[in-house]
Amino acid sequence: MNRRVLPYLLSLPALIVCIGIIVPFVIAIYYSMQRYNLALPYLRGFIWFGNYQSLFTSSEFWKTVTVSLLYTVFTVGIELFLGLGTALLLRRPTTFNNIAAILLLLPLMTAPAIASLMWKLMTNPGFGILSYLISLVGITNFKWASSPTTALFTVILVDIWVYTPFIMVLLIAGLRALPRQPFEAAELDGVPRTFVFFRITLPMLMPYIITAVLFRLIDSIQQFDIIYAMTQGGPGDSTLVFQVAAYLEFFQYTNVGRSAAILMVLWVITYVLSLVFVKNWRRLRERAHGAV
């Protein structure tokens, strides 16, 4: 084969994948700059940043931004805390720990929409087991996903139940892969456990933590299935996150332009967050390697 052609042929699959990703993305940008409602075809036209302007001047949109960020911060934060705690408990590869780790992975194997339906039943104020359990400690008439004041808390709870094992399993793998020498040296020197945790374990584990958080962050800010299955964004707008808002705009309101604009804003936020995390991940990895 011609040596000049071969490199192009070898890079062709990557090129095709790139085109497959970039073309829909460019189309979405193009749509986001149009007044494009499928039910109003005669009004279709290019309006440049009109959809974005309309979003940024709408209080409902800023509510969506706030709810999405709150959801992301709380889910990722709590999942990290619980996932790290569980991983530390299960770090030693004993038979019990291995079985426990597998059992704790079960929620992650449940489809989020199914998990939502299960939680919907468990939190039913009439007959739900969780409603019953909290009534035993004197909390009655707690409305879970049915009240605007508690709905966000409820969907966050479901997310935590489903995704904490994801962080746990990554961090167990990270903990078990850490070199043993620094810990043995610290033990010989009689270094206090808290010092070992904060000055040795945590810095060395940080690249793993950042990786887990990055994955969860990207996933969490784009959450759809749990929230849509539980509340459809309600009550009121209390759980209306980006993806649900964009989905409703397209599938129910047939407003392609506005839906695309919402998704573009989401993309920018996700991109910026990812960039920050990836930069930190590189820095921390270098530091962790240096520490070794």
Added chain:
Amino acid sequence: MYEKERRLIEAFVGGRMSRRELFAGLGKLGVGAVAARYLLNDAVTSAMAADFDWMKHKGTHLKLLLNKHPYADAMIADIEAFKKLTGMDISYDIFPEDVYFDKVTAALSSKSSQYDCLMTGAYQTWQYGPAGWLVDLNEYINSDNTSSGWDKKDILPNLLASDSWSGKPGDALGGEGAKQWCLPWAFEQYCISYNKRIFDSLKLTPPQHMEDLIEAAVKITKSDNNAYGIGVRGSRSWATIHPGFLSGYVSYGASDFVMKDGHLKAAMNSPEAKKFTELWVKMIQEAGPKNWATYTWYQVGNDLGAGASGMIYDADILGFFQNNGDTKEKGNIGFHDFIANPEAKAPKSNVWIWSLAMSNFSKQKDAAWYFLQWATSKEHDLFGAIKGDMVDPARQSVWDNDDFKSRMGKNKGYLEQFEKTSPGAKIYFTPQPLFFNVTTDWAAALQRMVAKQVPVDEGLDQLADSINKQMEQAGL
């Protein structure tokens, strides 16, 4: 076939004998029930084929997009009759309602020719029609491609009109220049379906108007019946607005929009609207389900069937399914017409009409029209109403049928509420393409009011402002 059996079946097909009389007669001649049904279907098919070339598109394959619903089940049960009548083959994809309309939007917006016909509601056609996704069926109804037996005048006029619209926001349904986007198949209207056992135990009578309803519902909630008073839908969706809520709302003289200077203006904050909404919110707060904000058709129905609610203000057919299905309260459900406003003289009910439409991207539209006229025919509507659960049918002839009346008469008050409610039953929404934006926002506003996040008065003012802004942005 023997002469006597043939004569009996001909008498039935000709409308001179009821189905019950026919089966009794065939029984006397020693024909079993299964054989009788076979003979009957055969005779009906032959009668339909007598004056019209149903075989014109023989060999064509049609594909349908269906929602999982008793009406679709009834059609599927009779689909062999269509195949035999036309020589066409037919297949279908069926989806649960939660995702059905998303599937329709995806299929039609991509201009896919995969489906020839689909189930829809009138509200959806306010998007699909102007978008150019559906065929105006007027061109078929008035053509030679329509069997003389397909009697347009037999379809309940309010329903036929509700399924047609000019596409101009604010124009009346069924008005001048209206396009027939779909054909009514069967529908639902809204009444009180109540648990007779609970009502008897508390010596209650079915409520007559809103204040009466709230009083009865509160009594049920406070009683030791382990049930709350009134079930209504509450999820953040258009489906929360269109049943009982809108029926009561229009009874109070309120409307969703008014026309001002040639533009539609939101009227959810009119004095009438505020008065009714105050009562509605109070009703849910004092006697509704605790997790009302997540309630859809399914929860409302299931609670009634399980004895968890004392009554519902929702679709009459929802009560029917609970009264005749495998439920705890089977046989305990009664029905009553409802005039929300004590000053009104007759009930007003919004309607939901399951209808059939033809995709504009179908490559075999003539054949698809054959399916549509069969599926909306008197014969199939009667089959669905008697053999299936296709209640409430869209044809007057079925409502006049003795067998159907006898079947429905076993449900206390069902026929009476139907007769009183149906004259005022139609779509009361103003047709406009932002229907789903408006009604979803409306439902979200109700959720905030019920949760006491915002007073009714203020919530409705905010809602009207927000909707006016959206209408303006959409150029309406």
